[in-house]
Amino acid sequence: MNIIGNIGNFHRKRIINMMKYRVEDLADRLMAGEALSREEYAFLIDCRTPETEAALAKEAAARRESIYGKKIFARGLIEISNCCRNDCYYCGIRRSNGRCERYRLMPEEILSCAVEGYELGFRTFVLQGGEDDYFTDEILCPLIRTLKERFPDCAVTLSLGERNRESYRRLFDAGADRYLLRHETASEAHYKKLHPAEMSFENRMRCLWDLKETGFQAGCGFMVGSPHQTSRELSEDLAFIAEFKPDMCGIGPFIPHRDTPFASEPAGTVGLTCFLLSVIRLIHPPVLLPATTALATLDPRGREKGILSGANVVMPNLSPENVRSKYDLYDHKAFTGMESARCLADLSGRMREIGCELAVDRGDVRKEV
Ligand code: 5AD
Numbered sequence: 001m002n003i004i005g006n007i008g009n010f011h012r013k014r015i016i017n018m019m020k021y022r023v024e025d026l027a028d029r030l031m032a033g034e035a036l037s038r039e040e041y042a043f044l045i046d047c048r049t050p051e052t053e054a055a056l057a058k059e060a061a062a063r064r065e066s067i068y069g070k071k072i073f074a075r076g077l078i079e080i081s082n083c084c085r086n087d088c089y090y091c092g093i094r095r096s097n098g099r100c101e102r103y104r105l106m107p108e109e110i111l112s113c114a115v116e117g118y119e120l121g122f123r124t125f126v127l128q129g130g131e132d133d134y135f136t137d138e139i140l141c142p143l144i145r146t147l148k149e150r151f152p153d154c155a156v157t158l159s160l161g162e163r164n165r166e167s168y169r170r171l172f173d174a175g176a177d178r179y180l181l182r183h184e185t186a187s188e189a190h191y192k193k194l195h196p197a198e199m200s201f202e203n204r205m206r207c208l209w210d211l212k213e214t215g216f217q218a219g220c221g222f223m224v225g226s227p228h229q230t231s232r233e234l235s236e237d238l239a240f241i242a243e244f245k246p247d248m249c250g251i252g253p254f255i256p257h258r259d260t261p262f263a264s265e266p267a268g269t270v271g272l273t274c275f276l277l278s279v280i281r282l283i284h285p286p287v288l289l290p291a292t293t294a295l296a297t298l299d300p301r302g303r304e305k306g307i308l309s310g311a312n313v314v315m316p317n318l319s320p321e322n323v324r325s326k327y328d329l330y331d332h333k334a335f336t337g338m339e340s341a342r343c344l345a346d347l348s349g350r351m352r353e354i355g356c357e358l359a360v361d362r363g364d365v366r367k368e369v
Contacts, residue, residue, distance in 0.1 A: 027052045082323075085132070252295050
């Protein structure tokens with residue numbers, strides 16, 4: 001019997017494939033705690049409906065609440081340098097962007113940001129920067145030790161890119177608690193389309209496993225809607241998250257930057273980012289999941305939407321006013337208003353409006369769930 005008719009083999013295969021699953025069944029299985037196959041994740045992404053989005057968001061928020069209560073954790077973000085040896089095609093601070101005005105904070109400046117942050121109530125400091133050769137272990141370890149001595153009740157998170165195993169060990173031994181290194185994409189072929197040949201997918205993955213083995217709470221993550229990304233690549237990302245079980249996972253929409261090779265590529269969407277936040281919460285419920293700045297950049301209520309989809313971390317900016325606009329990863333990056341730590345009260349109010357409460361404690365990942 002041929003109910004599809006004579007439509008050619010390509011479309012025929014696609015339609016048969018589309019009839020293979022029901023999106024509601026996949027959503028139910030995910031909500032029941034089952035892992036899906038790559039093909040199933042891709043189907044779920046392609047065929048999602050407003051109803052499945054709403055159902056997964058509701059369940060993701062409920063799972064978050066059953067683990068962390070109503071708390072949304074605030075982290076103080078200090079962007080320590082925009083000097084970077086890498087040349088990622090998507091990133092505004094890439095090495096070959098001659099228009100980027102470079103800066104680097106000295107250890108004393110980083111410390112004063114932390115002092116200010118501590119007074120505001122932050123109990124996690126995230127030191128994030130490009131891969132800047134200045135920040136050797138010799139510079140970083142004493143800085144980490146000082147931070148931990150002056151603020152023993154605080155967690156120190158690093159987000160400083162790829163380093164060797166010994167370096168990660170030294171930073172951990174100096175007292176750093178967490179490390180964020182987005183994997184960017186879990187597909188090797190896709191990785192090659194986003195990065196120049198001198199960067200390797202294999203090394204990125206090696207770094208992530210090293211971080212985990214060293215003892216860090218380790219975070220991975222990716223951009224949503226990056227050039228050449230389809231549901232197939234996203235399904236690889238989801239399968240990787242199911243396997244790696246990151247303690248943190250940073251995802252945000254890709255936003256083009258005018259001075260990069262991807263300047264005229266379209267941005268990712270808030271809708272798909274929020275959907276993936278829900279899926280990730282359900283795949284790995286204890287994960288610490290930020291509603292990122294990129295999400296807030298595309299939508300003034302992006303943060304709230306992220307939280308309502310299952311995110312539970314916000315990362316306001318503690319960097320000094322004069323460098324803030326220079327950490328220019330993508331166009332129109334939000335760096336005033338909600339991004340300013342001085343607007344903590346505002347952020348706190350917004351969280352209350354959506355039934356959550358902004359928490360300033362360390363907010364470590366829950367291992368036992
Ligand atoms: N759009 C969105 N996110 C970006 N990042 C870098 N460039 C962009 C962009 N154009 C993200 C990368 C990186 C993190 C620091 O910022 O995922 O890991």
